[in-house]
Amino acid sequence: MNSFIxxxxxLVTGLIYAWPVIAFAVAFRVLAFPDITIEGSxxxxxxxxxxxxxxxxxxxxxxxxxxxxxxxxxxxTAYFHVRFKLNKLLAGIIVVAITYTxxxxxxxxxxxxxLTQPSLFDFVQPLNHLMNSRFHxxxxxxLGVLVGAVGVAAAASLSSRPGLRLRAAGANPxxxxxxxxxxxxxxxxxxxxxxxxxxxxxxxATMNQGFADVGMGQGVLILAxxxxxxxxxxxxxxxxxxxxxxxxxxxxxxxxxxVLVTYALSLGLAATDLKLATAVxxxxxxALRGTKNGQLFLEDLK
Amino acid sequence: MKNGHDIVEVRDLLVTFSRxxxxxxxxxxxxxxxxxxxxxxxxxxxxxxxxxLLRALSCLLTPEQGEVFIEGKxxxxxxxxxxxxxxxxxxxxxLIGSVPTxxxxxxLVLADDExxxxxxxxxxxxxxxxxxxxxLGLAERLQQQAKTLSxxxxxxxxxxxxxxxxxxxxxLDEPLAALDAANAGICLKLIxxxxxxxxxxxxxxxxxxxxxxxxxxxxxxxxxxxxxxxxANKSQR
Numbered sequence: 001m002n003s004f005i006x007x008x009x010x011l012v013t014g015l016i017y018a019w020p021v022i023a024f025a026v027a028f029r030v031l032a033f034p035d036i037t038i039e040g041s042x043x044x045x046x047x048x049x050x051x052x053x054x055x056x057x058x059x060x061x062x063x064x065x066x067x068x069x070x071x072x073x074x075x076x077t078a079y080f081h082v083r084f085k086l087n088k089l090l091a092g093i094i095v096v097a098i099t100y101t102x103x104x105x106x107x108x109x110x111x112x113x114x115l116t117q118p119s120l121f122d123f124v125q126p127l128n129h130l131m132n133s134r135f136h137x138x139x140x141x142x143l144g145v146l147v148g149a150v151g152v153a154a155a156a157s158l159s160s161r162p163g164l165r166l167r168a169a170g171a172n173p174x175x176x177x178x179x180x181x182x183x184x185x186x187x188x189x190x191x192x193x194x195x196x197x198x199x200x201x202x203x204x205a206t207m208n209q210g211f212a213d214v215g216m217g218q219g220v221l222i223l224a225x226x227x228x229x230x231x232x233x234x235x236x237x238x239x240x241x242x243x244x245x246x247x248x249x250x251x252x253x254x255x256x257x258x259v260l261v262t263y264a265l266s267l268g269l270a271a272t273d274l275k276l277a278t279a280v281x282x283x284x285x286x287a288l289r290g291t292k293n294g295q296l297f298l299e300d301l302k
Numbered sequence: 303m304k305n306g307h308d309i310v311e312v313r314d315l316l317v318t319f320s321r322x323x324x325x326x327x328x329x330x331x332x333x334x335x336x337x338x339x340x341x342x343x344x345x346x347x348x349x350x351x352x353x354x355l356l357r358a359l360s361c362l363l364t365p366e367q368g369e370v371f372i373e374g375k376x377x378x379x380x381x382x383x384x385x386x387x388x389x390x391x392x393x394x395x396x397l398i399g400s401v402p403t404x405x406x407x408x409x410l411v412l413a414d415d416e417x418x419x420x421x422x423x424x425x426x427x428x429x430x431x432x433x434x435x436x437x438l439g440l441a442e443r444l445q446q447q448a449k450t451l452s453x454x455x456x457x458x459x460x461x462x463x464x465x466x467x468x469x470x471x472x473x474l475d476e477p478l479a480a481l482d483a484a485n486a487g488i489c490l491k492l493i494x495x496x497x498x499x500x501x502x503x504x505x506x507x508x509x510x511x512x513x514x515x516x517x518x519x520x521x522x523x524x525x526x527x528x529x530x531x532x533x534a535n536k537s538q539r
Contacts, residue, residue: 175401180382
C-alpha cells in the first residue's frame with residue numbers, strides 16, 4: 001500500500017474536523033463553557049445543507065443556512081444555561097437530543113446521498129493529483145485556506161474590544177459584569193459562533209464524503225477533546241497570544257490526530273476499536289500533561 | 303465629612319442567605335447614606351455583613367427587601383452598563399480583579415473606556431498603559447498574561463483598572479488582605495490617588511491603621527446592623 005495515502009486522507013479529514021475542534025476549544029478555553037452541543041450542531045449543519053442542496057438550492061445559500069442551523073443549536077444551549085441556570089453539560093445534552101430529532105426531520109431519513117450534487121470541492125478538482133502528486137492538492141489547499149482564514153478571523157476578533165468583552169464574560173463573568181458586559185448576551189453570541197463553526201465542519205464533511213448522515217456527529221466530541229489535548233501538548237503556549245494558541249492548538253491537534261488515526265487504521269487497527277484507542281490516547285496525553293515533565297507517568301510504568 | 307450630595311443611599315436593606323434549612327440575615331434592615339467624594343471605611347467582625355453590603359452596592363446580588371439608590375436612581379432598575387459607569391468593585395481575591403487569560407495590556411484596554419472613546423491607536427494605547435504601569439513596577443509585564451502575575455501584582459492591576467473606570471464609586475473589599483508591605487504600600491498610594499480624583503470610596507477592612515490617612519468616616523457593622531458611624535478622626539482606632 002502507498003504509505004502516503006493515510007497522510008493524504010489524514011490531512012483532508014484533519015482540516016475538516018479542525019472546525020468542530022476549533023469550536024470546542026474556543027468554547028472550552030475562551031468562554032469556559034464545556035460545550036457538547038457540537039455533537040449535535042455538526043450533523044445538523046450537514047443535514048440542513050444536504051437537504052437544501054438535494055432540493056436544488058445554490059451551494060453558498062445552503063452553506064449559510066447550514067451554518068445558521070448550527071448557530072441556532074448553540075444559541076439554544078446558551079439560552080438554557082443563562083435563562084434557566086441549567087448546568088452547562090446538561091444544557092448541551094438536551095440540545096444534542098433535540099438536534100438529533102431535528103436532523104432526522106430535516107432530512108426525512110437517516111441518510112441522504114449527495115454524490116451527484118455540486119460542492120465547493122468541484123472548483124479545486126482539477127488541482128487534485130496535480131503533476132501526478134499522490135495528494136489531493138486542491139482539496140487540501142482549499143481546506144487549508146478556509147481553516148487559515150477562520151483562524152485568522154477568529155484570532156483578530158478575539159483581540160478586538162468586543163472579543164475582549166466576550167472573553168471576559170467567559171473567563172470571569174462576575175468581573176465582566178463590573179465592566180458593564182452583559183454576560184448572557186455574550187455567552188449566547190459566543191456559542192452561536194462556535195456551533196456555527198462546528199456546523200461548517202459538518203457541511204464540509206458532507207461535501208467530502210458525498211452524503212449526510214444523522215449519526216455523523218457521534219464521536220465528534222471525543223475527537224475534539226483528543227485533538228485539543230494533543231494540540232495543546234504540541235504547540236508552545238509562550239510563543240503566541242492566548243487566543244492564537246488555542247486556535248493553533250486546535251488545528252494542529254485535529255490534523256495530527258486524524259493523520260495518526262488514519263495510519264493506525266491502515267496498519268490494522270479495527271475501526272470498532274477506534275473510540276477506545278482515542279480514549280486511551282486522550283488519557284495518555286492528559287496524564288503526561290498533568291505531571292511535571294510527564295515524569296510521574298513514565299515512572300509509574302517502571 | 304464632606305458635604306456632597308448622597309451618591310449612594312441604602313434604604314431598609316435586607317439580604318438573607320439560606321443554607322441547610324437555616325436563614326441568615328446578612329444585612330438586616332440597614333440604612334446608609336454616602337456623600338459624593340467621601341472615603342468611607344466599613345469595619346466589623348467576620349460575618350458582620352461587610353462583603354454582602356459591598357455586593358449589594360455593586361448590584362452583584364438582589365436584596366430581599368429595601369433598595370440601593372445610586373445617584374438617586376434605584377439600582378434594580380439600572381442597566382448593567384449604567385451600573386458599571388457608576389460603581390466598580392475590587393474584590394479581596396486578586397484572581398477576580400482581572401481576566402486571567404488576557405494579557406495585562408488586554409485587561410487595561412478592556413477597562414479603559416476613555417481611551418476607547420478617544421479611538422487611540424494600539425501603539426498609543428500601549429504607550430499610555432506602559433506609562434501607567436511604570437511607577438507600579440509592572441511596565442515589563444504589559445504583554446504577559448494576568449495569570450502569570452503574583453497575587454500582589456494582580457491586586458495592583460485590579461486597583462489600576464478601578465482607576466481607569468468611569469465609575470464614581472469604588473468599592474474595595476479588603477484589597478490589602480493578602481499583600482506584603484511593599485505591594486500594600488503601592489495599592490494604598492493608588493487608592494489615595496482615587497480619592498484625590500474625587501471618587502467616592504467604600505473600603506472594607508479589619509486594619510484601620512492602614513487606611514487612616516485617607517478615611518473620612520468609619521462605619522462599624524455587627525450582625526448585619528450598623529453599630530457605629532463616626533467621622534474618622536473621632537473613631538476608636
